[in-house]
Amino acid sequence: MITVKFLREDKEESIKYKENFKIDDVLKIFGYSSETAVVQRNGKINTEEETVKDNDEILIIPVVSGG
Amino acid sequence: MYCKCGKKAIIFRRYSGEKLCERCFNKSMIDRVKKVIRKYSLIEKNDRVCVAVSGGKDSLVLLHILKKLSEKYPFDLIALTIDEGIEGYRDKAIETVKRNCELLGIESRVYSFKKELGYPLDEIVKKDRELSSCSYCGVFRRYLLNKKTRELGCNKLAVGHNLDDEVQTILMNFLRGDLSRFGRTGPYYIYLNERFVPRIKPLREIPEKENVVYALSNNIEVEFSTCPYSGEAYRNNIREFLNKMELEQPTTKYSLLRSYDKIYSLLAKSLAKKLKYCEKCGEPTIGNVCKTCEFLEEL
Numbered sequence: 460m461i462t463v464k465f466l467r468e469d470k471e472e473s474i475k476y477k478e479n480f481k482i483d484d485v486l487k488i489f490g491y492s493s494e495t496a497v498v499q500r501n502g503k504i505n506t507e508e509e510t511v512k513d514n515d516e517i518l519i520i521p522v523v524s525g526g
Numbered sequence: 527m528y529c530k531c532g533k534k535a536i537i538f539r540r541y542s543g544e545k546l547c548e549r550c551f552n553k554s555m556i557d558r559v560k561k562v563i564r565k566y567s568l569i570e571k572n573d574r575v576c577v578a579v580s581g582g583k584d585s586l587v588l589l590h591i592l593k594k595l596s597e598k599y600p601f602d603l604i605a606l607t608i609d610e611g612i613e614g615y616r617d618k619a620i621e622t623v624k625r626n627c628e629l630l631g632i633e634s635r636v637y638s639f640k641k642e643l644g645y646p647l648d649e650i651v652k653k654d655r656e657l658s659s660c661s662y663c664g665v666f667r668r669y670l671l672n673k674k675t676r677e678l679g680c681n682k683l684a685v686g687h688n689l690d691d692e693v694q695t696i697l698m699n700f701l702r703g704d705l706s707r708f709g710r711t712g713p714y715y716i717y718l719n720e721r722f723v724p725r726i727k728p729l730r731e732i733p734e735k736e737n738v739v740y741a742l743s744n745n746i747e748v749e750f751s752t753c754p755y756s757g758e759a760y761r762n763n764i765r766e767f768l769n770k771m772e773l774e775q776p777t778t779k780y781s782l783l784r785s786y787d788k789i790y791s792l793l794a795k796s797l798a799k800k801l802k803y804c805e806k807c808g809e810p811t812i813g814n815v816c817k818t819c820e821f822l823e824e825l
Contacts, residue, residue, distance in 0.1 A: 466750055493540065494769040497738045504742055506538040506545070508527050520742070522735045523765070524750045525582030 461511055463489065466520045476513040483507035485517055495522050537739055540776035548743050555740050559591050559728050566713045568682070568726040573601040575682045576675040576723075579626075579634075580607065581619025581749040584686030586626055587737045588729055590746055592684060593630045606674055606683075608667050609638035611646020612754065619749040626747060637674050639666055643818070645825060651755060653825055659755045662821055669818040673809060675723045687727045690734040693782045694764045701764075709797025712790040719801040722810040733779065 463472045463485060474488060482498050482505055493507040499518040500509065511517070527535045533547035546554060563569050577592060579585040589605060596603055605627050610616055620636055627634035640646040643666055651659045675683040692711060699708040715724050729737065741748050771778040803809070804816035811817070 467752075492769065492773055493538075494735065494772050497735060497742065499742070504536040504548075504739060506527050506535050508538055520738060520750070522738055524752050525580060525584065525756075 460514065461485065462516045464516065464518045465489075466518060476511070480511045481507065482509050482511060482517065485511060486519065489519060491519060491521070496520060497522060536743065537736070541772075541780055551736075551739065552743065555732065555736065556591060556594060558731060560595065562713070562731050563595075563726075563728050566726075568684075568713075568728055569595075569599070569601050571600055573682050574604070574678075574680040575601055575684050575726075576604050576606045576671075576678060576680040577684045578608070578671050578686070579605045579623050580686075581616075581622040582686070583737050583741045583746075583748045583750065584688050584691075584729060584734070586623070586686075586746055586748045587740050588684060588686040589626065589630065589632065590744065591740075592728070593632060602680075603632050604678055604680060605632050605634045606671060606678070607634065607636045608670050609636055609640075610663055610667065611639050611648050613648055615751060615754055618751070622747055622749050635674065635678065637670055639670075642670055643822060647755065650825065655824070658758070660758055662825075663755070665817040665821055669809065669816070672721075672723055672725075676721065681723065683723045683725045685725055685727055686729055686737075688729045688732050688734045688737055689779055689783060690765065690768070692727070692730045693768060693779045693786075694761055696782060696786045697768065698760060698764050702760075705797055706799070709790075709794050711786065712794055713787065716794045716798045717800050719810050721803065721808075722801055731780075731783065 460473045461476055463474060474485065482500065483493060486492055486496055486498065486507060497520045498505055498507065499520065501516055527538060527545050529535045529545055529547035529550050531547060531550055535545035536548050537551050538545050569575060575592065577585065577589050579589050592603055605623060607620055607623050609620060624634055647659065647663055650662050671683055696711050699711070713727065713730060718724065768779060799812050801810040801812065802814070804811045804819055805814050806819040807816060809816050
């Protein structure tokens with residue numbers, strides 16, 4: 460399983476691990492893209508092209524804030 | 527995915543094909559800001575620069591980068607924060623600004639809508655008004671930023687506008703047919719006025735996303751929250767459109783900025799208006815009475 464957390468939101472989702480699953484695929488599931496979010500995988504900033512491993516923890520940080 | 531230096535990449539710039547590790551990315555950010563500053567002579571020797579710092583990622587990234595540059599080049603920095611009076615949002619951000627300024631050894635000044643103009647934004651939104659709260663907030667904020675920068679003896683006002691902000695504004699004004707505003711998004715000023723401090727935008731070529739990555743990779747404490755009153759529907763639509771286009775054609779935002787910058791020198795002279803002084807408060811304005819005085823009368 461992959462745990463997905465969202466900055467500023469008190470929610471946590473779990474998605475089933477798939478082989479060759481990229482961070483970009485995880486973003487798409489939750490309506491984000493490489494333009495709208497930055498991702499930390501297990502606490503470190505990763506490119507969207509990285510492949511996700513089973514039991515990874517993904518934190519989605521939306522690009523837009525302030526206003 | 528690896529950087530050209532062999533380390534693991536933290537960012538993939540689809541628009542240039544570069545894959546950069548943390549160190550190379552940070553160096554590249556500083557180099558790009560320096561390049562913009564040099565290209566348009568945004569900061570010159572012995573300038574006193576006020577940085578408009580809200581506590582969000584863009585303005586704090588700007589403050590941290592300018593601090594780094596000021597250690598090598600002779601110019602002074604002051605952080606200027608406007609407290610619009612948004613409970614639970616700006617008060618938290620002001621504390622974040624103060625902690626960053628202490629860390630960097632930069633003087634921090636805070637001025638509030640309530641004390642300077644009579645009303646906090648929380649009160650303005652409850653009033654019977656014609657325009658959106660963002661319209662009042664924007665006019666009042668720009669008015670105070672200019673006035674206070676001048677009163678603090680600074681000759682430049684640095685703002686954290688990023689590439690996304692710039693291209694959204696350019697496209698919004700163009701699509702609305704607002705050519706007067708369209709001629710005002712450039713990197714430099716055609717007409718200067720002694721009471722109008724030039725606003726400089728050293729981050730105008732940095733994508734918003736890269737400011738987030740810079741803040742995270744340098745452990746800069748920033749407020750990632752969103753203003754409770756924000757929600758300019760038109761800007762949100764334009765942002766969505768540009769992000770979609772950038773995914774399909776990953777140079778869209780830069781191309782738009784480059785096109786604009788090329789025509790700016792031709793456009794600005796015919797579109798920019800010389801500033802006059804407000805009949806009521808004496809601050810610079812395009813009309814006879816400035817928008818701040820007009821709005822305060824209405825409220």
